[in-house]
Every structure is written in structure tokens, then in C-alpha cells.
Amino acid sequence: MPDLRTQLLETIRDAYPENFEGLNPSKTLGENMFDGPKPHPNAVLNLFVQQKVASALPMAYYMAVRRGSDSLMDARLPTSAILSGQTLRFAIRGLITLREMELKETDRIVFKTSNRVGCSSTDCPSRHSWGRLDAGITGAHQRTFDRITGSGVEGTRILQVLSGSEFGEDTETKFCEVCAEKMQVAHGEVRRKAWATLPDVFCLRG
DSSP states (O other): OHHHHHHHHHHHHHHSOSSGGGOOTTSOOGGGGSSSSOOOHHHHHHHHHHHTOGGGHHHHHHHHHTTOHHHHTOTTOOGGGOOOHHHHHHHHHHHHHHHHHHHHHHHHIIIIISOSTTOOOTTOGGGGOSSTTOTTTHHHHHHHHHHHHTTTOSSOOTTSOOOGGGGTOSTTTOOOHHHHHHHHHHHHHHHHHHHHHHHHHTTOOO
16 A cells, blocks of 8 residues: 555646646646546645645645635535545635735736837837837727636636737737747746745645
8 A cells, every 4th residue: 555655646746746847738737646636726726735745735736726616615516525624725716816916927928028128020019119008009908908817707817828929929919939939938937936836825834
């Protein structure tokens, strides 16, 4: 049994990495590691809490909260996916903190990082932007903001690797390649920052 547990922990560490560099979107992450029907992320979180798999807990909490509070507290959940009062409190606290960070940082990225400095196209909305309230660019910037944050979605996807189209490389928003790349790089920095906060926002330190 000790040998089997060691093997299982190695698989878990690959799917629930302990460091930011382990968040490789081409790898099998989260509950996708399980064969057969995927367990609810709450059930995985419960398992790791019970088994004290400390290295996997930051990402396990994130996987549970990214669907939002309705998923965390769904009355139809099986017993294995019902969180204890303390785990639920930590999860809700982390969800609120991450969502606030996501909205704040995305606002900065879209309305401030994407500016006319270095812009490569005269048609790029950022070239004519002097601030968020500029009526001429609000539509393009707002659509990009909504795509990145998943506007209207209760959860969070702050750690998700986003495609170029979500940063305005499409015909609808028409951000130039330079501005879209700047936003994408800035979002990568936000992902790293958010990852570093997970142990604190989910009360895992100490």
C-alpha cells in the first residue's frame, strides 16, 4: 500500500502541480486525470483535504471554485462532493478574492496596458485611446474585457491560458498584433501573480 500511495501521489502532482511552471495546458490537469466519469472537483478537494495532500491543495481549491458558488454548494451534489463548513468558507473566500483580482487586473490590461505606444496599426482602437471613457473605443475594449473575464460568469478563469482571439486579434475588435500581444503577455504575468496568492487566499499557510 505505501508503494501504491507513492505512485498515486506522483500522478496527482502531475495533474495538480505545486508550481506555476507545472500549469502546462497540453498536460492532463485537474479531475481529467481520473479514468471513467470525471469526479466533481469538490469530491477531489475533499479527498486531498482528508488525505492531507498539501502540495495539491492550492490547485484543487482553484479547480473547485472556478465554476462559482452554485457549483460549490449545489444541493444535488453526491455526499462525496459536499464540502465541510471550513473547506467551504475557505473556498468562498478564495473565489471572491480571485474574482476581484481578475476583474481589477483585466481592467488594467485592457484599458491601460493596451495603449497607443508601439501600436502598429492606424486602425487599432488603442491608437485613438486616451482613457477608458473614450466613447470611440469603449466597444472594442469592453468586448475584449468581457471575453477575458467571462463577463456574467460567476466563477473565475484567472489561471486559464487564453487564446489570441480573446485579446482582440479578431475582426470584431481589430486590435493590432502589437497591442494584442502586449495584453497577452500582461495576462501571463497576472496568471503567475494569481498562482502565487493561492495558498493565502485559500488559508493554506501555517
